[in-house]
Amino acid sequence: MTKHDDLAQRRQAPLTTPTDLGEEARAELAGGLRILLADVFALYLKTKNFHWHVSGPHFRDYHLLLDEQSDELFAITDPIAERARKLGGTALRSIGQIARLQRLSDNDADFVDAKDMLAELRQDNQALVVSLRQLHELCDEKGDVATASLIENWIDEAERRVWFLFESTR
Template identity: 70%
Template sequence: MSKSDAKREQQLQKRRAAPLATPTDLSPKATRDLGGALNAVLADVFALYIKTKNFHWHMSGPHFRDYHLLLDEHSDQIFAITDDIAERVRKIGGRTLTSIGQIAKLTRVENNDAEYVTPQDMLAELREDNKILIGNLRKAHDLCDEYHDVATASLIENWIDEAERRMWFLFEITRVHSES
């Protein structure tokens, strides 16, 4: 066997031993830490998506149409980033979430299984959940800075901007105006 054939065989054996080990210039520690942070954010995003859809489906009251459409728009935007987050984890050599159980274990977004929630309480709760998501995205961004992962940081910056916009809309809808 030639040297090049031996090298190819060695590479093949290495790939077979770790078929999901995506090559990266990040250290194994960076991959582990960044992948863990992104998987926690992914769990938050899935939980926020489900909660937003839940409130979308159970909206009622005089502003039903406006709130129903707003939450549909928000849920679409939230769901749209799930694949980007998971693929980023894979691109840096990590493994992504594999189950609902993992999402439940990792998420920092609280469930709301109440039989009835007022529209204003729904919107206020989603506002706070988006605020929590923003804080968790900022922490993940800090980790990106620590490991010089500019590609992930760039994505996170866009996700923060989108979440801030959702929070702003929800804030304006739930703001109590004093009439004097």
């Protein structure tokens, strides 16, 4: 075998990390994490969009709140992707893949009222909580306690975002 053949063979090697969860569990859990990652990136960018474009009498408070929330969302992207890889799956590879997989809608409007921004983000974060709970159920079903443990923290963080957004619009 030549050096060239060895390199070609390594390039074609699957990214499948060994796990005792089985092929079906691996595929379902990693797929669920990939879709979750697409949703989190979509929500991150929408939160940043609103952070950049918020205006009005509560500008400073909303601007800082949305910056904090977008940082929190971005902070979980790497753990989600790495968990998918630990399970032998793949993470996202492109913005196009995010667009194909995301379940949360974008907002490209030229102007959105600040209260409408917060209400939309509250709904999106609540939808994220629902998705996280569903993925947690899959983890329980497949015996993936490590992913379930991470998801429990992400649910708590998302519920906190929902709470802050809800209270800010009352």
